[in-house]
Amino acid sequence: MDSGLRKLLVSVAVLVPTLCLGLTRNATASALCDPLQPTTCTIGELADQLGIRFGSTLEDFEITDSNYTTVLLREFTAITPENALKWYTNQPSRGQWEFGAGDAVVNFAVESGLDIRGHVPVWSQDAYTPGWVKNITDPVDLLDATVEHVTKVMTRYADRIDRWDVVNEPLLTFGTSRSASVYWTLGEDWIGNVFRLARTLDPDAELWINEFGSDWVPGKHEAFLALVTRLVENGVPIDGVGVQTHRLPGAVLDQDLFERQLRDFTALNLEVAVTELDVPVVPGDPNAFSRQAEEYRKVVAACLAVAGCTEITIWGITDSDTWLDRLGYFATPTRPLLFDDDFAEKPAYTSIRNLLAETLADRRLPETGSNPVEMIGLAIVLIAIGGSIHRRFSRRITRMIAR
Numbered sequence: 533m534d535s536g537l538r539k540l541l542v543s544v545a546v547l548v549p550t551l552c553l554g555l556t557r558n559a560t561a562s563a564l565c566d567p568l569q570p571t572t573c574t575i576g577e578l579a580d581q582l583g584i585r586f587g588s589t590l591e592d593f594e595i596t597d598s599n600y601t602t603v604l605l606r607e608f609t610a611i612t613p614e615n616a617l618k619w620y621t622n623q624p625s626r627g628q629w630e631f632g633a634g635d636a637v638v639n640f641a642v643e644s645g646l647d648i649r650g651h652v653p654v655w656s657q658d659a660y661t662p663g664w665v666k667n668i669t670d671p672v673d674l675l676d677a678t679v680e681h682v683t684k685v686m687t688r689y690a691d692r693i694d695r696w697d698v699v700n701e702p703l704l705t706f707g708t709s710r711s712a713s714v715y716w717t718l719g720e721d722w723i724g725n726v727f728r729l730a731r732t733l734d735p736d737a738e739l740w741i742n743e744f745g746s747d748w749v750p751g752k753h754e755a756f757l758a759l760v761t762r763l764v765e766n767g768v769p770i771d772g773v774g775v776q777t778h779r780l781p782g783a784v785l786d787q788d789l790f791e792r793q794l795r796d797f798t799a800l801n802l803e804v805a806v807t808e809l810d811v812p813v814v815p816g817d818p819n820a821f822s823r824q825a826e827e828y829r830k831v832v833a834a835c836l837a838v839a840g841c842t843e844i845t846i847w848g849i850t851d852s853d854t855w856l857d858r859l860g861y862f863a864t865p866t867r868p869l870l871f872d873d874d875f876a877e878k879p880a881y882t883s884i885r886n887l888l889a890e891t892l893a894d895r896r897l898p899e900t901g902s903n904p905v906e907m908i909g910l911a912i913v914l915i916a917i918g919g920s921i922h923r924r925f926s927r928r929i930t931r932m933i934a935r
C-alpha cells in the first residue's frame with residue numbers, strides 16, 4: 533500500500549475513535565448499563581457514572597446473609613457500618629476493646645471494593661453513649677477518655693477508611709440547642725478539638741460532621757448551619773457535612789428547600805451528603821409505596837442538582853430489618869427502604885433508578901453536541917483529513933475518472 537495512504541488510514545483510525553470517545557467520555561463505564569434502558573442498570577452503576585457514591589448500611593451478621601450481600605454488592609458502591617464502629621460497640625466498658633464486628637465489616641467492604649463511611653467515633657447523644665463515659669465527672673478524665681477512644685479507633689482503620697463521621701448529632705435530637713450529651717462538658721470548642729485530633733491521626737482522611745433532622749425539625753437546619761459555619765470560620769479541619777434525612781411517615785418534602793439546605797453547606801466549600809436516608813410509610817395507606825417513591829425521588833433529585841453533593845446512603849436494604857421498627861416512634865411496619873421483606877425492588881427503587889438514568893442520559897447529550905472546544909477540535913481534524921486526502925489523491929482520482 534502507498535505509504536501516504538497508509539499514514540492517512542492510520543491517522544483516521546486513531547483520531548476518529550479518540551474524538552468519538554472524547555465526545556462521549558462518560559458513555560463507556562459499563563458495557564451492559566445503558567441509561568436509555570434503565571432496567572439494564574443498577575442504581576449503584578448509574579450513581580457511579582454520575583460521580584456519586586450510593587451506599588447502604590452493613591452489620592457484621594449481615595455478611596453471612598447471602599440475600600443481603602447479593603443486593604448490597606449488586607446495587608451499592610459504599611457502606612456505613614450501622615453499629616460496628618460506635619463507641620458502645622468498640623469500648624463498652626473502660627479499656628475493654630471490641631473490634632471483632634468492626635474488623636469484619638471493614639474487611640468485607642475493602643475486599644468487596646465498597647467505599648466506607650467510618651461511623652462514628654463520637655456520637656454526641658447521652659442515649660447512645662456508654663454508661664461509663666456518661667458517669668465520668670472530671671472533665672480532664674473525660675477528655676483523656678475521648679482522645680484515647682478516637683485515637684484507638686481511627687488509627688486502627690487509617691489504612692482502610694478514608695472518610696469519617698467524626699462527630700455525630702451535636703445538636704438536640706428534636707431541637708436546635710446543643711445535644712443532651714456529656715461531651716459538651718468538655719467546653720465550647722470540644723467539637724473543634726476532636727476534629728483537630730482526627731486530622732493529626734489521619735491527615736489524608738475526609739472529616740465529616742453528621743446531623744439528624746435538619747431536614748424537618750423546625751429551625752434545626754439554621755442551627756446546624758450556624759454551628760458548621762462557626763467551625764469553618766475558626767479554621768477547624770472539616771471536609772463534609774452529612775444530613776441524615778430520616779424522614780417522617782407521610783411527610784411531604786419541599787424539594788427546593790432541601791436543595792437550598794444542601795447548597796448552604798457547599799457554599800462553605802464543604803462537601804455535603806445524604807447519609808442515612810429512609811422514608812417510613814403510614815401503615816394502611818393504600819398509596820403508601822407510590823408516595824414513598826415520590827419522596828425518595830425528590831431527595832435524590834435535590835442531591836443530583838447540587839455539585840458538591842457526593843453521596844446518598846440509604847439506612848438499610850430490606851424493610852424486614854429497619855431500625856425504625858425497633859425504635860418505637862412510629863406505627864409499624866414502617867417499610868421505609870428500597871427493597872421489601874423478600875429483597876424485591878419496590879416502586880421507590882424504580883423511581884430512583886429511572887431518575888438516575890434520565891439524569892445520566894441528559895448529562896451525556898449536551899456533552900456530545902455542544903462543547904465548543906470539542907467541536908472546534910473535530911472541525912480542525914476533519915479539515916486536516918480532507919486537505920490531506922485532497923493533496924495526495926486528487927490528481928490520481930482525476931486521472932482515474934478521466935480514464
Ligand code: XIL
Nearest residue numbers: 614615651700701742744776808855
Ligand atoms: C441506629 C442503628 O440503626 C440502630 O441499629 C441502633 O440501635 C441505633 O442507631 N442516627 C445515626 C445512626 O447516626 O447511627 C443511627 O443508627 C440512626 C440515627
